[in-house]
Amino acid sequence: MRLSPPGHTRFGQATSFDLFFAGAEYNTSISLSRMGMPVGFVTRLPDNDLGMAAIEQLNRYSVDTKNIVSGGHRMGIYFLEQGAIARGSKVIYDREHSSLADIAPGSLNWKSILKDSSWFHCTGITPALSKAAAEETLIAVKSAFEAGLTVSIDLNFRSKLWQYGCKPSEIMPEIFKYCHVVLGDKDTVHTYFNIAAEKTEAEASYLEVMTKLKEAFPQLTDIIFSYRNIISANHNAIGAYYLKNNKIIKSKEFDLDGIVDRLGGGDAMMAGIIYGITHFSSDAQKSINFALAAAALKSTIPGDTNFVSAQEVLSMLSGNTTGRINR
Amino acid sequence: MRLSPPGHTRFGQATSFDLFFAGAEYNTSISLSRMGMPVGFVTRLPDNDLGMAAIEQLNRYSVDTKNIVSGGHRMGIYFLEQGAIARGSKVIYDREHSSLADIAPGSLNWKSILKDSSWFHCTGITPALSKAAAEETLIAVKSAFEAGLTVSIDLNFRSKLWQYGCKPSEIMPEIFKYCHVVLGDKDTVHTYFNIAAEKTEAEASYLEVMTKLKEAFPQLTDIIFSYRNIISANHNAIGAYYLKNNKIIKSKEFDLDGIVDRLGGGDAMMAGIIYGITHFSSDAQKSINFALAAAALKSTIPGDTNFVSAQEVLSMLSGNTTGRINR
Amino acid sequence: MRLSPPGHTRFGQATSFDLFFAGAEYNTSISLSRMGMPVGFVTRLPDNDLGMAAIEQLNRYSVDTKNIVSGGHRMGIYFLEQGAIARGSKVIYDREHSSLADIAPGSLNWKSILKDSSWFHCTGITPALSKAAAEETLIAVKSAFEAGLTVSIDLNFRSKLWQYGCKPSEIMPEIFKYCHVVLGDKDTVHTYFNIAAEKTEAEASYLEVMTKLKEAFPQLTDIIFSYRNIISANHNAIGAYYLKNNKIIKSKEFDLDGIVDRLGGGDAMMAGIIYGITHFSSDAQKSINFALAAAALKSTIPGDTNFVSAQEVLSMLSGNTTGRINR
Amino acid sequence: MRLSPPGHTRFGQATSFDLFFAGAEYNTSISLSRMGMPVGFVTRLPDNDLGMAAIEQLNRYSVDTKNIVSGGHRMGIYFLEQGAIARGSKVIYDREHSSLADIAPGSLNWKSILKDSSWFHCTGITPALSKAAAEETLIAVKSAFEAGLTVSIDLNFRSKLWQYGCKPSEIMPEIFKYCHVVLGDKDTVHTYFNIAAEKTEAEASYLEVMTKLKEAFPQLTDIIFSYRNIISANHNAIGAYYLKNNKIIKSKEFDLDGIVDRLGGGDAMMAGIIYGITHFSSDAQKSINFALAAAALKSTIPGDTNFVSAQEVLSMLSGNTTGRINR
Amino acid sequence: MRLSPPGHTRFGQATSFDLFFAGAEYNTSISLSRMGMPVGFVTRLPDNDLGMAAIEQLNRYSVDTKNIVSGGHRMGIYFLEQGAIARGSKVIYDREHSSLADIAPGSLNWKSILKDSSWFHCTGITPALSKAAAEETLIAVKSAFEAGLTVSIDLNFRSKLWQYGCKPSEIMPEIFKYCHVVLGDKDTVHTYFNIAAEKTEAEASYLEVMTKLKEAFPQLTDIIFSYRNIISANHNAIGAYYLKNNKIIKSKEFDLDGIVDRLGGGDAMMAGIIYGITHFSSDAQKSINFALAAAALKSTIPGDTNFVSAQEVLSMLSGNTTGRINR
Amino acid sequence: MRLSPPGHTRFGQATSFDLFFAGAEYNTSISLSRMGMPVGFVTRLPDNDLGMAAIEQLNRYSVDTKNIVSGGHRMGIYFLEQGAIARGSKVIYDREHSSLADIAPGSLNWKSILKDSSWFHCTGITPALSKAAAEETLIAVKSAFEAGLTVSIDLNFRSKLWQYGCKPSEIMPEIFKYCHVVLGDKDTVHTYFNIAAEKTEAEASYLEVMTKLKEAFPQLTDIIFSYRNIISANHNAIGAYYLKNNKIIKSKEFDLDGIVDRLGGGDAMMAGIIYGITHFSSDAQKSINFALAAAALKSTIPGDTNFVSAQEVLSMLSGNTTGRINR
Secondary structure, three states: OEEEOOOOOOHHHOOEEEEEOOOHHHHHHHHHHHOOOOOEOOOEEOOOHHHHHHHHHHHHOOOEOOOOEEOOOOOOEEEEEOOEOOEOOEEEEEOOOOOOOOOOOOOOOHHHHHOOOOEEEEEOOHHHHOHHHHHHHHHHHHHHHHOOOEEEEEOOOOOOOOOOOOOHHHHHHHHHOOOOEEEEOHHHHHHHHOOOOOOOOHHHHHHHHHHHHHHHOOOOOEEEEEEEEEEEOOEEEEEEEEEEOOEEEEOOOEEEEOOOOOOOHHHHHHHHHHHHHHHOOOOHHHHHHHHHHHHHHHOOOOOOOOOOOHHHHHHHHOOOOOOOOEO | OEEEOOOOOOHHHOOEEEEEOOOHHHHHHHHHHHOOOOOEOOOEEOOOHHHHHHHHHHHHOOOEOOOOEEOOOOOOEEEEEOOEOOEOOEEEEEOOOOOOOOOOOOOOOHHHHHOOOOEEEEEOOHHHHOHHHHHHHHHHHHHHHHOOOEEEEEOOOOOOOOOOOOOHHHHHHHHHOOOOEEEEOHHHHHHHHOOOOOOOOHHHHHHHHHHHHHHHOOOOOEEEEEEEEEEEOOEEEEEEEEEEOOEEEEOOOEEEEOOOOOOOHHHHHHHHHHHHHHHOOOOHHHHHHHHHHHHHHHOOOOOOOOOOOHHHHHHHHOOOOOOOOEO | OEEEOOOOOOHHHOOEEEEEOOOHHHHHHHHHHHOOOOOEOOOEEOOOHHHHHHHHHHHHOOOEOOOOEEOOOOOOEEEEEOOEOOEOOEEEEEOOOOOOOOOOOOOOOHHHHHOOOOEEEEEOOHHHHOHHHHHHHHHHHHHHHHOOOEEEEEOOOOOOOOOOOOOHHHHHHHHHOOOOEEEEOHHHHHHHHOOOOOOOOHHHHHHHHHHHHHHHOOOOOEEEEEEEEEEEOOEEEEEEEEEEOOEEEEOOOEEEEOOOOOOOHHHHHHHHHHHHHHHOOOOHHHHHHHHHHHHHHHOOOOOOOOOOOHHHHHHHHOOOOOOOOEO | OEEEOOOOOOHHHOOEEEEEOOOHHHHHHHHHHHOOOOOEOOOEEOOOHHHHHHHHHHHHOOOEOOOOEEOOOOOOEEEEEOOEOOEOOEEEEEOOOOOOOOOOOOOOOHHHHHOOOOEEEEEOOHHHHOHHHHHHHHHHHHHHHHOOOEEEEEOOOOOOOOOOOOOHHHHHHHHHOOOOEEEEOHHHHHHHHOOOOOOOOHHHHHHHHHHHHHHHOOOOOEEEEEEEEEEEOOEEEEEEEEEEOOEEEEOOOEEEEOOOOOOOHHHHHHHHHHHHHHHOOOOHHHHHHHHHHHHHHHOOOOOOOOOOOHHHHHHHHOOOOOOOOEO | OEEEOOOOOOHHHOOEEEEEOOOHHHHHHHHHHHOOOOOEOOOEEOOOHHHHHHHHHHHHOOOEOOOOEEOOOOOOEEEEEOOEOOEOOEEEEEOOOOOOOOOOOOOOOHHHHHOOOOEEEEEOOHHHHOHHHHHHHHHHHHHHHHOOOEEEEEOOOOOOOOOOOOOHHHHHHHHHOOOOEEEEOHHHHHHHHOOOOOOOOHHHHHHHHHHHHHHHOOOOOEEEEEEEEEEEOOEEEEEEEEEEOOEEEEOOOEEEEOOOOOOOHHHHHHHHHHHHHHHOOOOHHHHHHHHHHHHHHHOOOOOOOOOOOHHHHHHHHOOOOOOOOEO | OEEEOOOOOOHHHOOEEEEEOOOHHHHHHHHHHHOOOOOEOOOEEOOOHHHHHHHHHHHHOOOEOOOOEEOOOOOOEEEEEOOEOOEOOEEEEEOOOOOOOOOOOOOOOHHHHHOOOOEEEEEOOHHHHOHHHHHHHHHHHHHHHHOOOEEEEEOOOOOOOOOOOOOHHHHHHHHHOOOOEEEEOHHHHHHHHOOOOOOOOHHHHHHHHHHHHHHHOOOOOEEEEEEEEEEEOOEEEEEEEEEEOOEEEEOOOEEEEOOOOOOOHHHHHHHHHHHHHHHOOOOHHHHHHHHHHHHHHHOOOOOOOOOOOHHHHHHHHOOOOOOOOEO
């Protein structure tokens, strides 16, 4: 649950919060469903009206919720103050002791959950919540990997989480061994896996780290490193590098001036990656461009979730990038 | 009636709609009245509280509503989702079977309506609604032309309208024969009148099409072709070419970065053209600059209507173009 | 009390006003308190619920209100319409006969008020309200000066005020004689003190006027001239020149594209100047940069008041100027 | 201009104000126009966007504004906090030095203004604003009386006004001598004219005071005394006594439980009285019932103005008093 | 799609509309799903973002939408102005030419749609929209009846609909022949079936009409006649009579003082009836009380849909009828 | 921190939450300060912008915050859905692991905190949060008792709290031994202290339990038992019994029809009790009436806090109980 003071008001000025159900995997699942893919979501939610509302929001966008378990005491919250120009957005996490963080590791029957699925996705946020959540993530990816699913991960490092006594470098490598597709960036790879660039030139350093990562984790099939040039809180440019079949290609870069909502861009990109790999497998350039275009559209939509159709993303790829009115 | 989800929310996120009464001729009439010109509005509206509210809004801005007739079953609606950056604004028209679309052609007494007027304005939107509306438009322009009024038209092509079985090229040329002043653009002129440029260079092609149009419709006295360079949904640049007395001049170009509401820019420009021709007839450059400045100001105001005084536009022409605070 | 139509709606479209308590000295006092300095505020407010609400807002941010006196008939109001692009923001002042404007000169016991203080700040707005307010301002600065406080003034010329029959040049020089620190600009210095530049090149003319001002008012210790390059209502660049110890330095310049709220920038800068002189006295460059960074942050916050901590400003000075998310 | 914190929030909690243009005569004029009567409004308003917005609101409801003069410095404001249950609504007047209060007596050409009119209405609020406003009111009623118009007055005593040094009893009797139709109540008649009841039983005391008033001011043709039984801030019952042709009749009484907005009830009643006398002159019972029904409907509408048609009031009189849905 | 001015504002005051997806069968289906029953919804919606949003809303509450067909030009709209006290709520229907109204009769494959279902519900609103909709309704009930489903109908007479040239009495009897369970009232039964009471006493007349209805339509198994005593727009009392197995019982009556939203009460009751018959078949008193309690709860919830669980209704039946806080 | 869906929307309908800082002791402290008493507040809040905002809200109303300690991970939250008629308001507590719940018992220096104070107030909510909070409460009351302060307690039983493994009856008696003034009710006294009535008649049973409580805890000086007759969620009647000096008196009873916000009524009453005992010690009837009138006023104000002055309460006691407009 994301709670944001309206517009650009600061926390101290707020008299109300806009409510968005959100979460890295949550956003990705709805985005994929909106683009027409069958998708289910697994988590643990409290047995109260807020937990029910979160589930209903997933139902609304046809995400399968039958594997969500009920239990625990509270829903994780994050408070978001929207920045502008030189004032960065500010996040206050209130996710400790959430239902998911307090899960009993091993309590989910992944065999049954993953049956009939061909892809499993997770992020670096869940293992950051608690030891239990990290353990359950490991069980999940291992189950998925062994069941022959494609496993993807968005590394998603959040320094304000990871408060339970373990460092990411103690947790993430083991999980990562079971992943095929990764969305990350140089800093996170350094933090998680202690892999860094020696080269200093930007592009060269990307290629170096991506290559080293592939060497360290040979099961990886698709490595995507995204970057975000931040001109100001409301003006970013985004792009990505994509390593597949030993070739690294660069995505189209999108200039985002006049950002409506910065959050969820990476989740939208991740959904675009999954959609792209699934639909344009022979065309890596199209896949990565699709992912970036999806992320670009996300920046125009309030909330964390990318309510766009695959057709809208494709239309953008085919050149409709200037926001002309459709009438 | 325009209904828009607040801010940049998408249709699927909306829990309320902002209400603006709007319409191409509606906006132009209020804008002209706000700039101090006497103006009346003719249409057909349903006999219910929504029709009454639309009339009251015109009264509010001193537009004469005595020639609005009551009848029919519904008010035309358009739903507008505001775009941002690369996501274009989206329009859902719900104008079929509106009171105006269902008008009985010939039911308006134009002789009486036009008495004491010197200018008649219409747009390409009304003939796009229904066969009946197209026929009534033809009757109106012919009556106005024959009664010696100046007749202006904003070509305003909307591809999502024109659903009643006629093509614009079957309808618009006949109407256009009775017009003196036209606001249009190259694409629309091609669609309506099958007049296209052979030259490829931008400015040259404008001149070519404007000249050909004047040749095909020699009754035209003022031809204005506007253009809009769309950098993104919130960043446009607008300008226009103006053919008068066999000379083509170019307007000042305005850079609109941080657009508040994109809609109604053309209607504001049209009002500026009518105001300009009426007030600065000997100074074509001032006329067209006035029109563009008016359109530029419109982009800063929520809704479709340009609530600015002539003095505000003139102040902008005299150099106050940077939005300095007036205090 | 500032009353603004929401967002970018014009006065004529308003159905509600957003309420912010505001005022040049008010904003500066809260900003200083938010940055951790002990500060009190002196004014006269009506004895009604609106006056009480204004005081409570000061209490909220730990500004000492014990020297605010109760009396008079009304609270000064200003109505603000937010501009965009080429449409400037518009101010309607309704401050005549406010409690402060109707003060009986000499009714405040400045000796007691200023006891235990080391700094007194005032602006050119108070003397613009009424003869009485001008006289009380003179009494105040004189008392402060004689009591050995540092006296600062933000020249703040508002042409729409000054309606009581005196010109600023009749009032301000006498007040200014008791000031040590001044925030101003070339135009205001010309209007108030009839000091103008002969040089035409921008920077040179700044230096010239600042030097002349120091010569005319030798008691001045710190002269800051700010400038604002206005690209559009939502895109400004700000900077300043700072004369101290016979040296003039130039501040870092900040580009503000996507301004949330333009008002209160000068007041935020003034608070930054006071903070800077107090905390970084030996580092004039840091002082002036701090002041400009504070003003830059203000432009991202709704309302007139700069709700930022000193730490946030310092973080910006140390390079965090791109609004990166903090999570 | 009325400014109200939303809903039932107190002044000290407000972060915005709902804006309604309002005023006793203002409300009455719009109400009459909405019921289909031709009506004009005379006042003095400042020459700024707020003054213009007030005029536009009158235009909106087809009230003739051509006799409104421009001038003065500010628009009168009243702040209204909505009460509930045992907490009464609270009014803060900020009307001193309004454009109307500062009018130069005699500056309006009543002969020309009243030409072609048959009825003039004023209230006890205008004379309460300032000596000048009282004098202009006297000039107006005298002019109207002498020109043969029916003159009506709503006594409307507001104890928080009357701050300019005269008592109502010094001002109102002279004005009252030129009135034919009066809406008042026992307390106000006592305050204004020193006429009080000796009888103690409620109904008898009404009859007594009304009779004495008629004796003291024999030019009166219609005397209406309203009463309001206040069970709580959201539950009132209203009724009235009506003296005409030496007979006193009692209106239907309306129980108002669940009041939406308490303000403007008297103004709505006044409009109903004028409408009633004009349309049902032979049926005093219908007239007074119409007035009360109009006032009852007002209590269901946000703001001070009674946006109801005559047909809606008549439908209520014919028995539709229970708020059944019309579908 | 229901569009309502916020709170109690009138249509002419609206600057926005609150958006609720609504409709008699729509509300009933969501209510049933919320109470835990599997339910699907059949209609025809336009292929645009508004149609999609309506479907998503059903998905949200786990109503099966797979049988909704796409087509037609527009979504039916109704505008609702909320009344208060003596001012009734006002409905403006804009449902002509909706996708459903323009359906091609016979185009739905009811055999396939109804497969695996045991209950079919429809209302008197669909046949009121158009001849086509009436024909499709007849096909549907006949198919359901013949397939052995229980068929229920809410008679729901809306006089403002029925604009297509047929009277209800020409259409409804044929449809009604295939219904087992009916929710209606005396007036509607008179309008539809020309069955009226001769007895004048309230309760007796109910019994008489219900008995006659059963005689005329012997296939009926459950007849529920509801009544609503309307004290004011915000204060109603509701109750019902229930004829089953030749016995008529009376429901508990609920006093609703302080109604939040009057709409959808009948639909909530209908859902309660279906739930009751399905779950408490042997206890007719419990069934009807459950239905009334559900309708009572609806009156406390904004919008047309009864977002309550079966458990909440049961808790109310067991005595929690006073709105005590649950904490 | 209280988060409420706007108006009467249910949790599942919410798209935003209204934010109120609240809490039993929090509300009581602000209420006392608003009534003019010097008061301080002691708690533990997280060191983030939300904790700071809570403190600023206390500063705003002149509650001394210097003894609030910083620490812990989160601010306690409760979500409140506002009921209506038969639908009760619903509370979801999210207070586990709040900064206060995780306090280290004994970490507060009560000697220093209580210095210069004459009254200490606590409630039954704090001990319900956690073992640590219960222990700290015991330390506090004991310190206050021993330091000679008057100690008051609002028993405030919340069944949804008390999740940490202790029953109230294991915790509360020990704390209660150090209290002089208690606000409670029969049920809570039974739950906490196992003291119940044998008499069945309402008033008699109150007297019996109050007397027994005084016998069991002879240090008590003032026992107040309040009751709330709940007609519906928006219609309550409140009253209280007051045992002092061996006499039991009954308060005035207040009928609250049209409740704006039900929460915080008990806290307002508690503040009234403290104010009453302090100011009208010789007049127990006035004390208890004052407390009830304060609670009655609270029901008219949004949020949990009673923003009323002592003068407003006294005015109500002197008969202004019908919510007449003050103008």
